[in-house]
Amino acid sequence: MPELAITNFNIVVSVLGGWVSLFGLVSYLLKENFYLSEALISLLAGVAFSPPAANFVRPLDYAGSQENIDAIILYFSRLVLGVQLVLAGVQLPSRYLKKQWKPLSLLLGPIMTIMWLITSLIVWALVPNLNILHALAIGACVTPTDPVLSNVIVKGKFADHNVPQELQRIIIAESGANDGLGYPFLFFALYLIKYTGDGGVAEHGGARLAMGLWFGETWGYTIILSIIYGAAVGWIAKELLHWAEERKYVDRESFLVFAISLSLFIVGTCGMIGSDDVLACFIAGNVFTWDDWFRLETLDDSLQPTIDMLLNVSIFMWYGAVCPWNKFLHNDVIPIYRLIPLGIMVLLFRRLPWVFAVHKWIPQIEEVRQAIFVGFFGPVGVSAIFYLYITLDFIKTLDINGVPRQDVEKLSETTLVVVWFIAVCSIVVHGLSIPLGKLGFYLPRTLSRGLAPDANPDDPTLPFSLGVRVSNFIGSRSRSRRNSQETSPPTPNTSETTSVSRPVYRIGGTVIPKTPGSPALSARLHTVSGPDHTASGSDPESTPVSPHIGPANRTIRFPDEPRTSVQIQHENDRKID
Structure with missing residues (x-):
């Protein structure tokens, strides 16, 4: 007799495949009519399938221990960021980083520094008994804007109708570059914690050694080496693909997937040498299409957006299942009545006031409302989780004979709770901002028109209405068939x-x-x-x-x-x- 094989592999594959299929059936309706992001929807799906809910996705059973789950989250985040950043670099036109270095320098220099300091001050003020260096480390994790969540405002019908193309490109470039540039902010705090914390007893050298390592290892080896390596790999890959395509050695399928395989190569090799694979992937993607050839050749192909969608859905489902939801309410570092204001204040003051203050020096931001838009949509997501688990790995190296140092005894839990909570707040708030904004703008006029005695629900001049959009989307084909049957046969063309x-x-x-x-x-x-x-x-x-x-x-x-x-x-x- 056949027996049911309810194994973890079968459950995960069936849940993932079933969810992607079900989401795909209504994806256009949700994303292009209701402006809901796939990240938010997939996060909620992951929560629904997690152990506290349906118990279909059981991360602890798959990994065996919490340490293995942490490693999976880190490596999965690295993989998604690597692929996404190569694709982000490929999307930019020819020599974009060279042509737009002035506005990018403003966003990646002063603005990013202010974002780090303001976030750290908010965390330091609201988390009880927190050292300022610890707050700087936590603030560095959520400083970079996330390229995955930024796709919500640079892709799709909303972006095509409301966001100018040059503004889309500067958002892509900033979100791609500042992910890799989060390392200097993070390790500035971590090195000081290591060599000056606990009275400087555990690690000798003090602040001088910490700053030497920060300049030498972080800036020299991690940042500069990754830029050189990414540019070299991107240029060599471009020349090799040119050579193969001219001689008809490469088929169309391999041509389209070349950028994705390039991202995997860079993530693996940079991981082996210990450099910044995230920044190297973005630089390689931009150099790879430096002459605009590959970008224009793949402009109308759907393979890259398809891979992008599969990765987004998968990782945010995983985040929904592994997020420490219980720790938001039950932890030893920060109560929930402080955690909620912390999330709100970070979203409001981390980026918006500072982008608005300098928007006149950024040519791509032409209006005040565009400055508010760019300032508000600086989401926290995959990159924050990536830096979170890098921080947790670094803190483990500070243990003395397997016992945590006294000054960092609660740093791991504090970083885990605060970063996860800010990331979840950003996913939810930025995922709902556009549909709620549309609804709030059109709802008063919709209600007034709907309550009018002579209102016609089929009038195309009526403002935004969720019910009308759903009915129009579902019944468009049936109405067109019915109308064609009632009217005379159409003339040619x-x-x-x-x-x-x-x-x-x-x-x-x-x-x-x-x-x-x-x-x-x-x-x-x-x-x-x-x-x-x-x-x-x-x-x-x-x-x-x-x-x-x-x-x-x-x-x-x-x-x-x-x-x-x-x-x-x-x-x-x-x-x-």
Whole structure:
């Protein structure tokens, strides 16, 4: 008789696969209509599947001990950050770091330093009996803005409609670079704790040795070496891929996955030499597309957004399952009535006032509302968890004969509770800010229109309404079929011309941009301006985003999709000309 094999592997694979499939069925509705981030949704799913809830995901059973769970969290976070930062570097246009070094220096220098100091002061003020050096270490963990959560505001329909392209790029560049630059802030505090803490008895050398190690090891070996190594690997990889592609040695699948495999290589090799793999991945990604060749070649491909989505869903589900939720209420370092104000104050004062103060010197921030937007959306996420577990590993090295030093006896628990709580607050607050902001802006007018006696629910001029958006999204195809049956047969090319009003999105959710000579752009211009109009010589970066021509009622275009009759007719016209 067959027996049920309810093993941990079978449970994890079935839960992960089932959740990704279920989320995928409504992903466009949740992300592009309700503006909910996949990070927040996956975190809640991880909580629902965790041991305190459904008990489908049992991390302690898989790892065997809490030390192994901590190691898994650290390595999983490293992997996700490495892949995400290479992809972030690839997204930036040619020589972006060189061209925009002035605004980036402002964001990565004074602004990041102020963020570290203000966060540390808030932690020091609200955590009882906390040493200022310990507060500096905790503040350093949450100083970098997270590139994973930043995707919420630089990708998708909200970003396409509300965030200028240059502003998106500066956010990507900052969130990618400051992740690796969190090391100097963190180890400034950790080295001082090691060599000046506990009266300086445990480790001889004092502050002079601590600063020597900080300049030599942290800046020299960790930061500068990682920049040189990342740039060298990125340039060599670019040249090798050029060489292979020119000789037709590489197939399309290997070409598309090249950036992801490059990130794995850098994470592994930097990990072996002990350098900053996070910063090296971002530098390598930007140098890899220094000539813009790879970025433009993969602009319309959906492999990278797909890998990005799978990693996001997986890691935030894992975070939801392993987060120490019980310690927020029951710990020996900070009560909950202090922890909640700490999270609120960090989100309000860590970044917003300082970005707003210097926004006039950042050309990409043109308006006051953009300054508020960039200042508020500086999320804390995967990078904070990454630095948290680096801190916990460093504190273990301070033990004397297996016994923690007296001055750092509670530092591990304090760092664990505070960093996890701030990260969860950021995921929830930044994940709900856009939908709540939209709802708060449109709800009064929606209610007034809805209460009006002559209000028509199908009127397209009505403001934002969740019910209308759901019904429109679900019933769009049925309404179009019903309307086509009630009206006379359409004239040739009617469906294609009508579909011009719909933008075409990649599977990742972003609008597919127009490039010169593309069939969609040519057909669009041919339809609007006549056959004599041409798009040759136009700049692809300055071309306005106009909808693609594709099958009616479709929002996603696939590479193997057949051409429409408008496209075929336009090609025939060009041949005749």
